[in-house]
Each structure stands twice: as C-alpha cells, then as structure tokens.
Amino acid sequence: MTKIIVDAFGGDYAPKEIIDGSIQALKEEQDLSIVLVGKEKEINDIISSYNDESLSSRIEVVDAQDIITNDDVPTEAIRHKTESSIVKAMKRLKEDDECQGFVSAGSTGAVLVGATLIAGRIQGINRPALAPFLPTVTGGQVILCDCGANIECKDINILQFAHMGTAYAKANGIENPKVGLLNNGAEEHKGTQLNRDAYALLKEDKKLNFVGNCEARDILSGDYDVVVADGFNGNIALKSCEGTANAIFALLKDGIMKGGLRAKLGYLLLKPTFKTLKKRVDYNDNGGACFLGVNKVIVKSHGASKAKSIKASILQCSGLIKADVVGKIKEGIAKE
C-alpha cells in the first residue's frame, strides 16, 4: 500500500478539485491510500457526495482549520500557522513512516520551507531543489533543477542538484541520464565564477554523466536529461520558456482570428494537432514539480491545478515512491 498525504486546501480550486483529483487517483490505483488534510467538515461533505464506500475507506481525513496563502511569508507561516494544512501535513509526513509522499497545489514557498524544516533533508544534501519536467523536441522530457528553491547557490549545491536530478531521471526510467550545466555558452570557461566552479565539480564527479554546458536555447533540444542551474537562473529559464509558449499561442490565435475564413478553416482542420501540441508543452498537465532532497517524495502541483492535474501529481508521487527516488538520491551522493 502506498500512502500519500494531499493538501486539500492548497491551490486556486481547493478543496473541490483537489478532492476530485484524489478520488480519480484512488480509482486508478488500487494499492493507494490518501490522507486529506484540511477543514474536516468540508472535506467529509465532498467525499460523502461520491457515495462510494470502497473509495472512502482508503481516505483518511486530518483536520486543519488554517490555510497558508501566497501572501504569507513562507518561513513565518510555517513557524506560526501551526493549524494550517501544510504544517499539519508535514508533521504527519515526518511522524508516520507509512506516509511516503505529499502533494500540494498551495504556496510553493511554504511547501519548500515546510518540507525542509519539518519533513527534513536527506543527510548529505545541503539544499533541496525544485525540479519540473519540460518536454523536449525529440519527444522526451528534461528535468530542470533547481527552478527557484535556492536563489543564491554555491558550486556544491549545483553538484548536489545534479545528483538529485540524476536520481529523479533514473526513477523515471532513464538510464545514465545526461547532465548539462545551464550557461551562456558551450565552452568550459563560460559564465560566472559560480558556473566555472560548478563545471569543475561536475566534470570531476565520476558518478555523473556530465556532458558539459547547456545553452538556454538547447534546454528543450533533447540533448540533456537533466539541466542544473542555481535557482534564480533556473527560474528565469523556466518562466521564459513558459512565457514564450504562451506568447506564441496567443500570437497564433490572433493570426487565426485576423486571417479570415481560410485561416479559420485551417485552424479547424489542425485543431487536434494544436490540442496535442498544447498538451505536450503545458508542463502543468503532466503532474507537478518534484521537490528533491527531502526524506519524503514531495510533488508541488501548479496553483491553478484542477482535478486532472492533481490526479496526475498524485500518480506521479506514487510512481516516485515505488521507484524509490529518495533511496536513489542517497546512493548518488554516498561517497565511494
């Protein structure tokens, strides 16, 4: 049995869509059980509306009357909002060995701080990191690590991101993952002092398949399974990709609207192609970003997640638990 804690009161569409997503995940995976954390009465009301005893028997509800919002300062919220869904979930995660994973669409900062301070870091990891998957042009995916958990980094942090990203890629079935360092050029001497120092560490580490610098224009090329960066640059890269994808779709829509009957007919014929494309490039649709380096599997779903995304994030979390991503990270960073 896999037991996952879900933050029922995190995200723009909580609690309804979160609970719906949880129910859908339970339907799909028979050996899954879920602990929903949040306002007990509201959660129970929604669950009972399903009238499905076989599912509700695999759900446990933990009452939490408070909510951490995006307006809260994460460190303060984790310290003071002890009755919030995130804090109560993290405490349960730490105390209950059966609970191996946590999914939330709530405040990213609070999830990261809570996971680090309460659930706890893996020994040997100085800074846990946020790692989403992005689609590549060759049909695969690339892990970008870190994407914003650590704004100011040292070279050793980036080396650890490489180990965590490698373990994560392996847990996703990729053998000998190719690791690239996000940089402003391909040559070894490129970038800031931090980049050059990190390059030297990555190159020396025989446990990694480090293939060199990755220019930002090649993140999605399929040449890398893992791209590592300090959290600030990883965030800039991730959001630039996201913004450009949105901009292109907006410009395309605009072009179609202004293109008369011919363009509209073309659009109708290409609609299935566009739909597949949009689904592929929308990384939110494919589960959440994994927060690597803590003792449990933490999946951060997008704030605007609906039931489908929550379900995907829960199944992703379950898959990572089964693939023992935490164990793989420990192996990766163990001294030889």
Added chain:
Amino acid sequence: MTKIIVDAFGGDYAPKEIIDGSIQALKEEQDLSIVLVGKEKEINDIISSYNDESLSSRIEVVDAQDIITNDDVPTEAIRHKTESSIVKAMKRLKEDDECQGFVSAGSTGAVLVGATLIAGRIQGINRPALAPFLPTVTGGQVILCDCGANIECKDINILQFAHMGTAYAKANGIENPKVGLLNNGAEEHKGTQLNRDAYALLKEDKKLNFVGNCEARDILSGDYDVVVADGFNGNIALKSCEGTANAIFALLKDGIMKGGLRAKLGYLLLKPTFKTLKKRVDYNDNGGACFLGVNKVIVKSHGASKAKSIKASILQCSGLIKADVVGKIKEGIAKE
C-alpha cells in the same frame, strides 16, 4: 548624409550576402553611404558585378586582409589582429566623425570588445550593453538589456542599462518607456542581493519610468518596453525564449507530419498565418541587437544573417543615428 561602416567579412555568409544587403540598403535610402571593410579585391569584384555606378559611388572600400572568427578570444583578437575587418572598422569609426555607425554579423565578443576599447564608451557609462528587441503579444516590442555583454554586474550597471534601454526605446518612438527589472517574482524583496540593490536604485531614479520587477514569463507580455538584467540572466532569458520558439515550431511541424491528410490540408490553409507568426517571433529578421553605451551606433546582426537581415540592420543603424540614440543616452545619464 549618413555614413555607416559595414564589416564585409563578418558572419556565416560573408562577404557575398553582406555586400548584397549593403547594396539593398543603399537602394532603399538615398542619403546613405557605406564603408565596406574587408578583403578589397573580393569586395570590389562583387560590387562591380552589380554594374550600378550610382550605387558604387556611395560605397567606399577599406582593405582588411585578416578576419576575427568565433574561435578567437575577443580581447586577444582585438589586440593582435590589427589587420582584421573589425579592428580596422573600429579604428575608422573612432577617427572619422562622419562615420556614425557600424554593422557586423561577425564575432559578438570581438564587436563588443572592439567597440568598447577602440570606438570608446560614452562618458558616465561603465559597461556598454547588448540590447535586442523581442516581439510582444500585444504587437509591440520589448528591449532586453543586457543580453550577454556583462556576465558579472553591479547594481549601478543595471541602472545604466535602464537609462540606455530607455534612450533606445525613445529613439524607436516610444514615449516614457516602461522599465522592468528581470526577477524571479513581482515583490520588491525578491531575487538576489544584486536584484534588491538594483531595484532600490531604479526606484529612486526620477528620470526613469520604473514599473517594478518583471517575471521572466512576462517579458513578452507587452507590459514593459525595456527589461533590464545582468548579462548572464538576460542571456538565459533571451535564449530560453529563442529555444522555446524553435521547439514549438519543431513540435508543430512534427504534429502536422504525423497528422495525416487533414492536418496537412489545415497547414496549407494556415501557411500565411504561420509565415507571419514566424516572421514576428524571429527577432533576427527584424535587424540586429544594438550595443548601447559606446560613442557610435553599433548594430550586431546575427551570425547567420543573409542579405535581408544585413539590410535591416543597416537601416536600423541609420534610423538610430538619425534619432540620435547616443545623444539620448548622454541626456539620460546626465546628473540633474
């Protein structure tokens, strides 16, 4: 008369496409004259093949037998390759008051180093910066400054980027340009220490229309006319945008190829729409990146520029000379 120096031996398609582009620019602008720098005999052979005396009378050829390539280390090449087209062009630019601009598709590093060391910085500007235009979803453009000339920056450099970007936007007809600071969140306290320090300087400066932090996903939103960043982050953002645009077009093409007759028919109908879109998002097609902060107008065209791009870069350079972008930068940084 506007006189512009063109590096005839810079770029993947030099000298033929560079000279073709120069000729096209001369045809379009009657009050333009061009100084072509490079291997004299080759240049003269190409010019004479046009058989157009009225055009060739507006061309001067300066012999330069050497070429700086992308494999050269820029600082060393500028120092030692004294017979190269870039070094000879820069010397002429410095010495000849009539020559107000320079266009090159050659080594970006060499152009930047050459412009800084030989043509010279504007007094009061510590670090010149590279600033391309990107298209926005609202149909306008945004200037990203710096995009890679200055890998490690101080807050004062970013403040100066804002003044240079503002002057550049004004020279392009934008009144009271809105300036954003590239950051990992909207709030004032976000980002690295450099970001927070730069934020404070930008906010204080009454000559700027600083509107706050710009998340990378909003660069192309149309909410900003100028986005400032240190050169490393600007480079990551620029190339992430470029890579994503390429990836989406590749995935779309792939989807169309696999989508059968229906998709192919849809594509044919939408072809003009796609073409317009691709032209809009391909920033290389719309001229080059301006190197701001030196005493003359420097336009760096993409290395893969063909005649059309070179022509666009020359006309852009001419426009910026007429709009007195150098004077506008001086005004911007002058103490009140």
